Amino acid sequence: MMKKFNSVLIIGLGLIGSSISRALIENNLANNLYGLDKDENVIKKCKDLNLLIQGETDLEKFDFQFDLIVICTPLSTYKDIFQSLADFVSNPTLVTDVGSTKMSTIKDFKNMKTNNNMTFIPSHPIAGLEKSGPEHGFSKLFQDRYCIVTPFEHNDEALKRISEMWKSIGMTIEIMEADKHDRVLAMTSHIPQLIAFSVVGTATELESHMRDEVIKFSAAGFRDFTRLAGSDAIMWRDVYNKNKDAVLEMLGRFSEDLSTYQKAIRNNDLEFLQNKFNQSKKIRKEIEDIGQAGSFDPTEKKN
Amino acid sequence: MMKKFNSVLIIGLGLIGSSISRALIENNLANNLYGLDKDENVIKKCKDLNLLIQGETDLEKFDFQFDLIVICTPLSTYKDIFQSLADFVSNPTLVTDVGSTKMSTIKDFKNMKTNNNMTFIPSHPIAGLEKSGPEHGFSKLFQDRYCIVTPFEHNDEALKRISEMWKSIGMTIEIMEADKHDRVLAMTSHIPQLIAFSVVGTATELESHMRDEVIKFSAAGFRDFTRLAGSDAIMWRDVYNKNKDAVLEMLGRFSEDLSTYQKAIRNNDLEFLQNKFNQSKKIRKEIEDIGQAGSFDPTEKKN
Numbered sequence: 001m002m003k004k005f006n007s008v009l010i011i012g013l014g015l016i017g018s019s020i021s022r023a024l025i026e027n028n029l030a031n032n033l034y035g036l037d038k039d040e041n042v043i044k045k046c047k048d049l050n051l052l053i054q055g056e057t058d059l060e061k062f063d064f065q066f067d068l069i070v071i072c073t074p075l076s077t078y079k080d081i082f083q084s085l086a087d088f089v090s091n092p093t094l095v096t097d098v099g100s101t102k103m104s105t106i107k108d109f110k111n112m113k114t115n116n117n118m119t120f121i122p123s124h125p126i127a128g129l130e131k132s133g134p135e136h137g138f139s140k141l142f143q144d145r146y147c148i149v150t151p152f153e154h155n156d157e158a159l160k161r162i163s164e165m166w167k168s169i170g171m172t173i174e175i176m177e178a179d180k181h182d183r184v185l186a187m188t189s190h191i192p193q194l195i196a197f198s199v200v201g202t203a204t205e206l207e208s209h210m211r212d213e214v215i216k217f218s219a220a221g222f223r224d225f226t227r228l229a230g231s232d233a234i235m236w237r238d239v240y241n242k243n244k245d246a247v248l249e250m251l252g253r254f255s256e257d258l259s260t261y262q263k264a265i266r267n268n269d270l271e272f273l274q275n276k277f278n279q280s281k282k283i284r285k286e287i288e289d290i291g292q293a294g295s296f297d298p299t300e301k302k303n
Numbered sequence: 304m305m306k307k308f309n310s311v312l313i314i315g316l317g318l319i320g321s322s323i324s325r326a327l328i329e330n331n332l333a334n335n336l337y338g339l340d341k342d343e344n345v346i347k348k349c350k351d352l353n354l355l356i357q358g359e360t361d362l363e364k365f366d367f368q369f370d371l372i373v374i375c376t377p378l379s380t381y382k383d384i385f386q387s388l389a390d391f392v393s394n395p396t397l398v399t400d401v402g403s404t405k406m407s408t409i410k411d412f413k414n415m416k417t418n419n420n421m422t423f424i425p426s427h428p429i430a431g432l433e434k435s436g437p438e439h440g441f442s443k444l445f446q447d448r449y450c451i452v453t454p455f456e457h458n459d460e461a462l463k464r465i466s467e468m469w470k471s472i473g474m475t476i477e478i479m480e481a482d483k484h485d486r487v488l489a490m491t492s493h494i495p496q497l498i499a500f501s502v503v504g505t506a507t508e509l510e511s512h513m514r515d516e517v518i519k520f521s522a523a524g525f526r527d528f529t530r531l532a533g534s535d536a537i538m539w540r541d542v543y544n545k546n547k548d549a550v551l552e553m554l555g556r557f558s559e560d561l562s563t564y565q566k567a568i569r570n571n572d573l574e575f576l577q578n579k580f581n582q583s584k585k586i587r588k589e590i591e592d593i594g595q596a597g598s599f600d601p602t603e604k605k606n
Contacts, residue, residue, distance in 0.1 A: 233580035277536035284533035
C-alpha cells in the first residue's frame with residue numbers, strides 16, 4: 001500500500017487529467033485534489049463531477065503548496081508552466097507529466113529557472129481515447145496499460161514514488177531512455193495518428209458527391225481511421241512539432257514501404273501482397289496475446 | 304414479410320458466409336440451407352454449429368437445384384465458380400454475392416458460358432470483422448449496416464427479392480453503379496486497409512529491439528491499425544488485384560496529401576496541422592451522427 005499524497009495539483013483537466021483525478025479518488029491515493037486549467041468551464045465541470053476541492057485558472061490563486069503536481073496539458077504549454085512553477089514552488093514537490101514526447105519535456109524542464117524544490121520524473125501513461133474534455137474521462141482508463149517513465153537524473157526515491165502512483169491506478173511501469181521512448185512512440189502512436197488524419201483529410205477533399213458516400217459507407221475500415229482522427233487537434237499538432245525528427249524518420253520508412261505495395265498492385269504481384277498481409281496478421285496476433293488489443297464492438301451502441 | 308426461400312446455397316462459409324447462414328436461420332428466411340466450401344473442416348464446423356443441412360466440397364454432389372445462391376468466396380475464385388454454376392444450374396435461380404469489388408464481379412459473370420436460368424444481382428454488404436472462419440460469424444453482423452447493390456441488367460423482380468433478403472437481416476439498401484461503388488470503396492475500405500497493412504509491415508521490419516517495444520506499446524493508436532491488418536490475406540490480395548485502377552488513383556491522392564503533412568512538420572507549420580486535424584475531427588463527428596461509427600472499448604475483455 002503506497003503512502004497517500006496530501007495535496008495534489010492536476011494541471012490541465014481534459015480527458016487524461018480528469019481521469020487521473022478520478023483514479024486517485026477511487027483508489028484513495030490523495031487527501032486533497034486541486035486543479036488548474038485555463039478554461040473556467042472545464043473547472044466548473046470538474047467541480048460538478050466532484051473531481052476537485054478547488055480549481056483555479058491562475059496558479060497564483062493557490063496560497064499553499066502541493067506535494068505532487070501532474071502536468072496534463074498540450075506540449076506547447078510546458079515551457080510556460082515550468083516557468084510559473086519555478087516561481088511558485090517553495091516546498092519539496094514531486095512533478096510528473098503525461099506528455100507524448102519526452103525529449104522535449106526534459107529540455108523544457110532543464111531550460112527553466114532553477115528551483116531545487118522541484119523534482120521532475122517525466123511519465124507517459126499509454127492510455128487514451130479520441131474524446132476530449134473532463135466529461136469523457138473515467139477512472140479505469142489506465143487499467144492494464146503501460147506507463148513509460150523516463151527519469152533523467154538519479155533519484156530513486158522520487159522515481160519509486162511516481163511509479164507507485166501509476167501502479168496504484170492499474171498501470172505497469174517501464175523505465176526507458178527519453179530518446180528511445182520518442183522513437184518507439186513515433187511508430188506506435190504518432191505515425192498511425194498522422195496517417196489517420198491524412199486519410200480522413202484525403203476523403204474530405206474528394207468531390208462532394210463522393211465525400212457524402214465515403215461518410216455513409218465508412219463502416220468498411222475508414223471508420224477506424226476516423227476514430228483516431230477524432231482526437232484533439234492542438235495536442236497532436238504539438239506532438240509533431242516536438243517529436244519532429246523521429247516522426248520524419250518513421251514517416252520516411254512508411255512511405256518507402258507503401259511504395260512497394262503500390263508497385264506490387266500495379267504489377268499484379270499477388271504473392272508479394274499475400275506474404276506481406278500474412279506477416280501483418282502475425283503482429284496482430286502477438287498484440288492480442290499480450291492483452292493490449294482493446295476490444296472493438298462492430299455494432300452500434302443504442303442510446 | 305418477405306416470401307421465404309426454399310433452398311439456399313451458400314458458397315464459401317467463412318466469417319461472412321456463416322453469418323449470412325445464421326441470419327437467414329434466425330429470421331426464418333429459408334427452409335433449407337446448404338453449403339459449399341473447398342475446406343472439409345469448415346463444413347464440419349458449420350454442421351456442428353447447426354448452420355447447414357448439408358455441406359459439400361464439390362457442387363456436383365448436390366442432385367437438386369437451389370432458388371438462391373450466395374457467393375462468399377475471395378474474388379479470385381469467381382470465374383471458376385460462375386463456370387461451374389453455368390454447368391450446374393437448370394432451374395431459374397437467383398445468384399448474389401458479397402464481394403468487395405463489383406466491376407470485376409460483373410465482368411466475370413458476363414464472361415461465363417451463357418445460362419439463362421441464372422439471374423445475378425451483385426451485392427456488397429458493408430459489414431465485417433478482422434476475424435476469419437465460421438466460428439467467428441454472428442447473425443447481427445449485418446444489423447444497421449448498408450448493403451450496396453449494383454444491378455447491371457433491368458430485372459425489377461430479382462432486384463426486389465435480393466434487396467428484401469438483405470433488408471430482412473437488418474441492412475439498408477443502396478443501389479449504385481458498379482464503377483462508382485468501386486471508387487467509393489477504394490477510399491472507405493481498400494485504402495485504409497492497405498495503409499494498415501503497410502504501417503504494420505513497417506513496424507515489423509524495425510530493428511528487433513524496437514519491434515518488441517512497438518508491440519508492447521501498441522495501445523497508442525497502432526493497435527487500431529493492427530486490428531484491420533488481422534484480416535484475411537487472400538481476400539484482400541484479390542481486392543487490390545480486382546480494383547487496381549481505383550485503388551492506385553486513391554493511393555496517389557493519399558500520398559500527395561501525406562506529403563503536405565510531412566512538409567508542414569518539417570517546416571514547423573503548426574497552423575496547417577491544426578486546421579487539417581480539426582477538419583478530420585468534423586468528419587468523425589458526421590460518421591458518429593449517422594450511426595456508422597461502431598463502438599470501441601479501450602479496456603481488455605477478460606477471459
